[in-house]
Amino acid sequence: MINEPRKRSTAAKLNQSLNATVSSKLYGMKQRKPSGSLKPNVKAALAWMKSSYEAWAGKGVQS
Structure with a gap:
């Protein structure tokens, strides 16, 4: 009971x-959208x- 308030x-x-x-993180994300959320x-x-591209190039090489 004594520890309750603490x-x-x-x-x-x-x-x-x-x-x-x-x-603050959300605010920072709003502030610098291009660098923060786009990366x-x-x-x-x-x-x-x-x-x-690798899949397409691989198909091109095989055929």
Whole structure:
């Protein structure tokens, strides 16, 4: 019973810091959209283009 308030305050502090971190990350993503959220998409698109080109080139070599 004695530790109850301490646990609650620690949980509240953790929750508050987590919310602050998440909101700041979201804000940062909104601020720098081209570099932040587009990079993974570009990397995925390049990887897909490379794999599809390799598949197409492989078919071309075989036939």
